[in-house]
Amino acid sequence: MDISVVIPLFNEVESLPELTSWIARVMDEHRFSYEIILVDDGSYDGSWEVVCELHEQNPAIRGIKFRRNYGKSAALNTGFEATKGDVVITMDADLQDSPDEIPELYRRIKEEQYDLISGWKAKRYDPPSKTIPTKLFNAATRKMSGIDNLHDFNCGLKAYRKAVVKNIEVYGEMHRYIPVIAKWAGFTKIGEQVVEHRARKYGKTKFGMSRFINGFLDLLSIFFVGKFGKRPMHFFGSMGVLSFFVGLVMAIWIVTEKLIHIAHNERYRDATDNPLFYIALVAIIVGSQLFLTGFVAELVARSSSDRNKYQIEETV
Template sequence: MAAPDVSVVVPVYDEAESLPELTAWIDRVARAEGLTYEIVMVDDGSDDGSWEVIERLAAQYPAVRAVGFARNYGKSAALYCGFAEARGEVVFTMDADLQDSPDEIPAMRRMILDEGYDLVSGWKKRRHDPVGKRWPSKFFNWTARTVSGIRLHDFNCGLKAYRRKVVKSIEVYGEMHRYIPILARRAGFRRIGEKVVEHRARKYGRSKFGLERMIKGYLDLITVSFMSHFGRSPMYFFGSLGTVMFLLGGATTAWVIGAKLYKQAHDVPLRPVTDQPLFYLAILAIVLGVQLFLAGFLGELINRGASNRNDYLIDKKIGKQ
């Protein structure tokens, strides 16, 4: 069976009202452009009847395929399963709430195929969200740009386009869907672009994300940044930091003891070493240094035993295989 021109992966969580309209819209755009397509819907444990709606849509539209979770696992899990199912030459992700416009599909697909991008992220330059959601998002995106070095305005935009090999080469887990561009670059895909897209006001239901996503977002940013730099060699981080702390604590301890011996030899008034807070701080630094070094060593042992420790993205080959 020939692969479709585009796959549209749609995570679904309690969006029964919007699914028929979204499906018809994607079908209309694809037909107008003469594109073969598939819609991969992933029901993330909905309890509003979304799965029954998906079943009816699959009977009406042969291009609709679906996966259903037994409970709510989160958007990252839905995208991971959707990417595994996607067969299209260009893979899109799109939220099910109709705030992302399928009309953007043709232009974003051309950016992938004609301009050579590996990933194109949407930028909701004009957002139809309350101020309490927009300003934290601006700060979050600024932080993500600063930490990652990827010059995107909107990391968390649900509307993105990918070359197929990108989604087959990355693993989205936890809450990492916000950082797919970082995961893609870590995997070796550096052609990352951006397109201003239409952001529509929510037509049905309500947002499923609260303020707690900001806390999770920053914790995940620390995680993905660390994994990007030290995921294969944790000793470089923990060992280096542990060695510095151990040497600093050891030198401070030697200085404190040396100062005491010098004062004793020259009959200078002195305080007992155990009465000096600096001595205990130095001992603490030594202990923490040893623990950090051991953490790096254990990380290396775990990494050495990982089955995917030598999984590398091979993009080109020459010669007989």
């Protein structure tokens, strides 16, 4: 099969017939073999009934229904597991992504051998309250991930080589950072394509301002897990040793200074009267705690079932 289109949806009953009809038309025009996987993330507006009707009309349309709302990441991860196509396309169900972009995305994955192509909505139809924070998050993500060529990490319209979606796990609210997850998994050929952003035709957005706070926390989480997930002692241990060493040097300085004053029969003050003493004490305690945290995290990592799970490209 050439293409699998994964579409997570939540209360998008009005847009589904038009969207699937548009996708089918594009696929037929380019003679692609395809499947459309609609993942209903706990809709309560009749979306699932429409999905069932669409499946009866076109067997290439498949549906997966969640019992409740789990979030976009869960919907994408479940959709990825169900795909059969050589190239996987993801898009939102609100008609803001254009299916006309699919042929070019497919061509670049197949001919230019990209692992992942992320869409970039250079011209957006969103209010400044959404676009400005998005630009800040994209800038921070570029800096922390080292993926300098992407302008929009969170664009719903993306294309993947099949191996990518079968070897990554999207959980929590990590759908915003799939290119980062793919990079940490060893898929480094990541490109970008300018795509059309269409104004929402039906319904209203499902995302509030809380997504920006969650997005920042997820970015820190994915950065830490990707870099130190298999070796937490390298992070906690190094920080702990540094803090302990700084505190120890301060303590030695305080004691040495006091002994020098005593040796010269000079007036001195007790160590506990010196503010530096308490800073040194805190640094030593924090350093010890960080080191022990790293030790415990290392034990947990070594006990993990996937401690020796690595991405293998191919074998001969």
